[in-house]
Amino acid sequence: MAVLEIRDLHVTVETDEGTTPILNGVDLTVxxxxxxxxxxxNGSGKSTLAYTIAGHPxxxxxxxxxxxxxxxxxxxxxxxxxxxxxxxxxxxxxxIPGVTVTNFLRTAKTAIDGEAPAIRSWTKDVxxxxxxxxxxxxxxxxxxxxxxxxxxxxxxxILQLELLKPAIAVLDETDSGLDVDAxxxxxxxxxxxxxxxxxxxxxxxxxxxxxxxxxxxxxHVLVNGRVAEEGGPELAERLENEGYDRYTESVxxxx
Ligand code: ADP
Ligand code: MG
Ligand code: MG
Numbered sequence: 001m002a003v004l005e006i007r008d009l010h011v012t013v014e015t016d017e018g019t020t021p022i023l024n025g026v027d028l029t030v031x032x033x034x035x036x037x038x039x040x041x042n043g044s045g046k047s048t049l050a051y052t053i054a055g056h057p058x059x060x061x062x063x064x065x066x067x068x069x070x071x072x073x074x075x076x077x078x079x080x081x082x083x084x085x086x087x088x089x090x091x092x093x094x095x096i097p098g099v100t101v102t103n104f105l106r107t108a109k110t111a112i113d114g115e116a117p118a119i120r121s122w123t124k125d126v127x128x129x130x131x132x133x134x135x136x137x138x139x140x141x142x143x144x145x146x147x148x149x150x151x152x153x154x155x156x157x158i159l160q161l162e163l164l165k166p167a168i169a170v171l172d173e174t175d176s177g178l179d180v181d182a183x184x185x186x187x188x189x190x191x192x193x194x195x196x197x198x199x200x201x202x203x204x205x206x207x208x209x210x211x212x213x214x215x216x217x218x219x220h221v222l223v224n225g226r227v228a229e230e231g232g233p234e235l236a237e238r239l240e241n242e243g244y245d246r247y248t249e250s251v252x253x254x255x
Contacts, residue, residue, distance in 0.1 A: 002069055002085055002167035002200065004030040004053075010063035011045075011052050011225075022048045024225040025064070028202075032167055035194065035201040037211055037236060040222035041244040046204045047090075049222070050172040053202075054088040055081055068168070083112055085167030089157040089174055096144035101156065102126070104144045105163055112164055129162045132192065134185055150177035158189035161199075168200040169193070175210035187213030208240040223247040 011023035022045045030036050040046055052059045053066060055078045066073040068084050076084060096104060105126060110116045117125075130137060133155045145153055154174055161169055171190070175183055187210060193199045203214060211219075211233070219235040221228045221244075228247050229235065 002032045003067075004028075004073075004086070004168045004200065004202070005067045006049075006053075006064070007066075008064035009049075009052070009061065009066065011048055012060050012062055013048065013058055014060075019060075021062075022059075022225050023052070026222070026225070026227060028220065028227070030168055030200045030202050032200040033194075033198045034218065035203060035214060035216045037216035037219045038202060038204045038222055039206070039208070039219060039236065039239060040228075041248055042206060044222045045225040046206075046222055047172055048225075050088060050090065050170050050202075050204055053081075053086065053170050054078065054090070079111060082108070082164075082166075083114075087161055087164060087166035087169040089154075089161065089169065089171045093145050093148075093153045093157060095146045097146060099144050100141055101144055101159075102140045105160065108160065108164060112166075125163060129159055132162070133159055133189055135159065151179070151182040154178060154182070154186050155189075158186050158193075161193050162189055162196075165193075165197050166199065167197075168202065170202045170204070172204045173206065174203070175205055175207060183210060184213060190214050208236045211236045221247060 006026055006028040009023050009026040010021065012019045012021050026049060028036070038046055038049065048059060052061060061074055068086060071084060073081060106117070106122065126140065130139065135155055145156065148156065157174060174186060178186060190201065191214060194201065203210070203216065216233055216236065218230065218232065220230050
């Protein structure tokens, strides 16, 4: 049982205009086995939250804490976060020239587990996971994210998720740019990971579409860097019908 706790999180980013506050006091608790949807209008700070949990150097935490089972996540390097059980799938995954999918997965697995996986069972696991995600076996020999289509990038993220078996996964707009068939395949992958390892999921999305396939236990609406409303799956349904206008019209901007 793992718990990711975010308390009173304030985050700024450096821009040409100076230091800009983006997150203005976010509180959130994600436990293994729970699925939390973070929803909100564009620019509300959803990706900033994901990047901050991931440890991206562009984002500065000015106040508040992030802990995993009581350990200070903000004091950990990016690698240490992964070893501690955090998995981050970014909205815009980066290319890794010269590193194949196969080698990347094996290196990541070795780094996280502290030992290389046994070749036979690992090869079998990779093949099975790729097949589940309807990925062409040839894909394994390609360089990570180089020339990948939007859908291939997302499948590769879920392939990592299924093989690396983290405790808590942060998925930033894993649904963006996917057609319905790909969305179903990717969602099934997340649901398999939830079943297999009791994964906790922080599912960041602008649209309610993916929530038809991955049912959230909790929905949090992020507006202007703050959680403006929280509820169960019914809140996502309401957002599907009403959109975000009611929040953007009533919530003042700024810290
Ligand atoms: P969302 O993912 O909800 O669309 P983001 O977290 O990407 O929102 O962005 C929130 C706000 O912070 C936006 O106004 C965006 O322009 C700004 N922002 C985020 N990251 C950066 C950055 N690296 N440099 C400058 N501005 C940024
Ligand atoms: Mg956005
Ligand atoms: Mg975003």
